[in-house]
Amino acid sequence: MPDVLTYYLNKIERLGIDRSHGKPAPHKPILLLAVIDSFEQGLIAKNQIEPSPQIVESFLKFWHLVSLEKPRIFLPFFHLKSDKFWHLHPKAGREQLLQMTKQFNSMAQLASVVAFASLDEDLFTLLQRADAREVIRRKIIEVYFPEQAEMFRAVIAENQEINQIENLLLESAENKNADASKTVADMPKRNIAFRRAIIRLYDYTCAACRLRIITLDGETALETAHIFPFAKSYDDSIGNGLSLCPLHHWSFDKGLFSIDDDYKMIVSGNFEESGNEAFLLRNLKAKEIYLPKEKPFRPSLTMIRWHRENQFQNYC
Ligand SMILES: [Zn+2]
Structure with a gap:
């Protein structure tokens, strides 16, 4: 019996991915990177990943590195359920509709039916650990985006820095400090x-x-x-x-x-x-x-x- 981390690394390596357009579709691995990003930002406290603007924002950061196509995040948000560690939960009264739906056409449509997705409890626990997040993220990039690995790493490092600055801003507002973020010279960030x-x-x-x-x-x-x-x-x-x-x-x-x-x-x-x-x-x-x-x-x-x-x- 492999340990939990190895078990999920194997799953992630073998995502059911559409390859009908030549190259494997990047949607699912990008969504997983966005989920990891959301954990890092402290946005996922409960095992509930909502179809929210925040997850879309994270998704877009990575999407633009690999594709010029329209970022249709509703596709992986729905289809990741076939990989068995991602579970969709309908809004009240939408149970049957969700069961019958084969595909959504927009994030708004999906959000009107799906309240949130949850992860296997074990995977949720894993993603709360920074070291496990790092290993899983490395695996996703290595398997699905080997050619863009450098770019991905740069974006991830930048995200982490922006998260830190955002936390500094919020903390200094809470503690009424002189603005601590002023120590950060990087204006764009x-x-x-x-x-x-x-x-x-x-x-x-x-x-x-x-x-x-x-x-x-x-x-x-x-x-x-x-x-x-x-x-x-x-x-x-x-x-x-x-x-x-x-x-x-x-x-x-x-x-x-x-x-x-x-x-x-x-x-x-x-x-x-x-x-x-x-x-x-x-x-x-x-x-x-x-x-x-x-x-x-x-x-x-x-x-x-x-x-x-x-x-x-x-x-x-
Ligand atoms: Zn106004």
Whole structure:
């Protein structure tokens, strides 16, 4: 009887993979790399892998290294079940539908039927260990992507660094430290970490209008705004961030609205607008912005005051 790790390494080496297009299809091994990535980011605490934007995000990072085709993550998310260590769990009332389905056509369609996938309990336990993750990941790359091994390793190392920076950002917000991530000089990586942390804390929601858009193919319309512009403040701590849709990001940067000390919106009188009432900025006046659940991650009042005093067009 081989040990558990060897058992799963063998399974992973022999994934049932579509080879009808000449080369073996990369979908399943890429999904497994994305799952390992999600474990590493601490996103999988329970044995439940949801068809979520996060897993799509991880999938895309690797997908673009090997294919120019559309990243159809719903294919492996569904078909990995034939490898017997990946189990699909239907949403309530969708049991029969899942049983009858032979294929999904989009991640949104899959997510309407599948609540989550779980792994064999043994594999789940294994993937919680950093050393086992490393061995399994190496095996996937060696078997399925030997020619791109260098690139994969570079992306994985970069991911790990971005995860660390993101954790630093979150920790320093929690402990109210001076921003610890400032010790990291690498701006592109800090930008990615800042954006990722903010978008997640705000759950892909515009703080102003509460619009929440995520296509389950990994796109979101949401943008990350610095309350005190980064070019002036060099501050990318969590408290200087807001998640906004493109319209409200623009309006915020132009000072058409700002936020008071109770996190309510104040709207400038210095512009004209017309159209559907529901979409007008002036109707958001005095509404509370959407806030991260945990207090330490909310916008800093110092930053908000700066915006109010320097950016807001205060003509009522
Ligand atoms: Zn908005």
